[in-house]
Amino acid sequence: MLLAGAGLLRHWQEHEGGCGVQVGVDLRRRISWTVSLWDSDRALHRFLASPRHRQVVTAHRARVNVRAETYTTDAFDPTAAWAAALRLEGS
Template structure:
């Protein structure tokens, strides 16, 4: 079954090489899933103003207590800037002991939405495997 997902474009064009980041958070407690997803929506609202952000899918598999994102960036530095952004840091601190997070990244010569989502979906289907960086 396809997870629920929503696309949000960013200010960057994504016409050249991109970095893709896939996050997968599995909640330890069912009552945390709505809180985690709402936190993602808070970050999503700021997406159009984030430097280097090409776009973002939020996704959720509620029956599996999982949610996360597939974000596309112009550069690795843009992703690092987002990871260090105070609102993101605050959310990560709030939920760090409430479940398990996995993250994967890869680069692509250009952003192809269908290809990117298909590759991300394959990674998400492998839940439970150790975190790894997917080859480019």
């Protein structure tokens, strides 16, 4: 999964509307977090439906547990975004 995710990151600039992405990994616990910033819901959904993303998700679906949270904001706060991502681990 990490290699597949790295492949998505290598092609990040191809995804129109993607403003930024950060990944956190705890290899010991086999957990990763991703926080991404998009200029619109439409851009996010284009990425989620993209062939490259769908290929990664399909290949790893049986081995991963995915939780997601989306929200809209006028002022992006990376610290708050990471706090939200880490809260999902406990839910």
